[in-house]
Amino acid sequence: MTRTKLHLVDKHGNTISSVNRAxxxxxxxxxxxxxxxxxxxxxxxxxxxxxxxxxTYGQRVESPKRYAFAALHGKVRQWMRSKASKEIPVGIGxxxxxxxxxxxxxxxxxxxxxxxxxxxxxxxxRDNFILMLLLQDISTPAGVAEALGxxxxxxxxxxxxxxxxxxxxxxxxEKEEPESDRYCRVKG
Amino acid sequence: xxxxxxxxxETNPNPERKGCPDEATLQGLAEDRLPVSHPARxxxxxxxxxxxxxxxxRFAWQDAHKRxxxxxxxxxxxxxxxxxxxxxxxxxxxxxxxxxVQQQVAAAVPVDATVxxxxxxxxxxxxxxxxxxxxxxxxxxxVRLSVILPRFSQxxxxxxxxxxxxxxxxxxxxxxGEGIDNAGTTVVKVVLDLRGAKAGMYxxxxxxxxxxxxxxxxLKINQR
Numbered sequence: 001m002t003r004t005k006l007h008l009v010d011k012h013g014n015t016i017s018s019v020n021r022a023x024x025x026x027x028x029x030x031x032x033x034x035x036x037x038x039x040x041x042x043x044x045x046x047x048x049x050x051x052x053x054x055x056t057y058g059q060r061v062e063s064p065k066r067y068a069f070a071a072l073h074g075k076v077r078q079w080m081r082s083k084a085s086k087e088i089p090v091g092i093g094x095x096x097x098x099x100x101x102x103x104x105x106x107x108x109x110x111x112x113x114x115x116x117x118x119x120x121x122x123x124x125x126r127d128n129f130i131l132m133l134l135l136q137d138i139s140t141p142a143g144v145a146e147a148l149g150x151x152x153x154x155x156x157x158x159x160x161x162x163x164x165x166x167x168x169x170x171x172x173x174e175k176e177e178p179e180s181d182r183y184c185r186v187k188g
Numbered sequence: 189x190x191x192x193x194x195x196x197x198e199t200n201p202n203p204e205r206k207g208c209p210d211e212a213t214l215q216g217l218a219e220d221r222l223p224v225s226h227p228a229r230x231x232x233x234x235x236x237x238x239x240x241x242x243x244x245x246r247f248a249w250q251d252a253h254k255r256x257x258x259x260x261x262x263x264x265x266x267x268x269x270x271x272x273x274x275x276x277x278x279x280x281x282x283x284x285x286x287x288x289v290q291q292q293v294a295a296a297v298p299v300d301a302t303v304x305x306x307x308x309x310x311x312x313x314x315x316x317x318x319x320x321x322x323x324x325x326x327x328x329x330x331v332r333l334s335v336i337l338p339r340f341s342q343x344x345x346x347x348x349x350x351x352x353x354x355x356x357x358x359x360x361x362x363x364x365g366e367g368i369d370n371a372g373t374t375v376v377k378v379v380l381d382l383r384g385a386k387a388g389m390y391x392x393x394x395x396x397x398x399x400x401x402x403x404x405x406x407l408k409i410n411q412r
Contacts, residue, residue, distance in 0.1 A: 026248060033247055034193075034243060070205075128233040
């Protein structure tokens with residue numbers, strides 16, 4: 001049995017229905033595990049908000065669980081985007097150093113976005129499918145062969161090719177990162 | 189694989205959920221209930237929302253699986269401990285029962301014993317307790333007893349009793365036999381089952397059938 005971490009009430013302060021509660025809690029459990037870098041209290045806030053919204057919409061929500069996952073995922077993504085582009089008014093000295101820390105975060109985020117774009121451009125649909133199979137713990141050539149409807153050797157070769165492509169993209173990304181001047185150049 | 193996971197979670201937004209499989213299918217994929225070649229697996233590679241949902245179901249399933257495994261391990265441990273306890277209990281019980289059986293078998297084998305009352309000082313009736321007594325010893329077993337009656341005892345039918353007191357209110361065992369003259373002495377042979385008698389002091393009583401005269405002799409029964 002999981003420990004209750006959420007205070008799930010509707011806008012009038014009444015406890016929400018058990019179905020909606022289960023949906024919000026499932027989505028929260030997923031987000032908490034999927035994005036450990038985000039403060040759990042923040043995720044809990046969002047999950048409570050999602051629970052409240054589902055309760056408000058009531059019958060109009062066809063699948064509370066599906067809604068909860070999508071809504072919470074949206075909030076996480078929005079937070080990741082807005083956090084990266086947050087503007088902080090700073091002076092010089094210590095403030096500036098702090099700001100540099102934030103700047104690194106932004107750069108990492110942008111590098112990540114570029115990496116994802118590169119991967120999207122380089123990987124075809126079949127490569128994506130193979131990667132998805134690996135993420136589903138179908139990692140043997142035999143499993144991939146069955147899923148793709150090809151023979152063992154072809155599956156093994158396809159896995160190898162996908163790994164090489166990813167490695168190449170990531171190596172390129174890491175090579176550019178240390179003194180990256182893609183976004184700004186600091187002089188002086 | 190974390191970066192790849194993030195790649196799929198971020199790069200294929202599908203807010204309108206176009207072409208998405210239903211919840212049950214995603215759950216089936218997450219719980220490995222659907223075949224590897226199921227077409228919905230391909231969809232996961234192009235829909236971040238479905239992939240997120242799939243991951244949620246997968247985590248829940250893995251957690252439940254772990255909990256079940258832990259429960260099974262605990263149950264197995266409990267069964268093991270209970271079995272060990274039962275085995276120990278059975279072993280001890282079996283050992284004790286076996287010993288008891290051995291004792292019973294040993295006690296069931298008749299033991300020959302002779303009580304010689306030829307020169308015994310006797311006392312007649314319940315009140316005559318002051319007379320010096322001669323103690324007789326018998327085992328708590330089936331006893332094939334030969335009683336040599338006191339001098340000048342008459343032949344005839346006798347009842348030999350082992351009683352807790354002289355009033356014979358609690359007779360432990362008794363046997364009847366004929367008093368036969370044997371070279372000037374009268375001997376009565378009876379079989380007494382003393383297995384139920386606890387070790388301690390008793391009285392051996394000889395009751396002659398003809399005149400119902402009762403004589404008491406102190407007796408001690410020993411545990412075998």
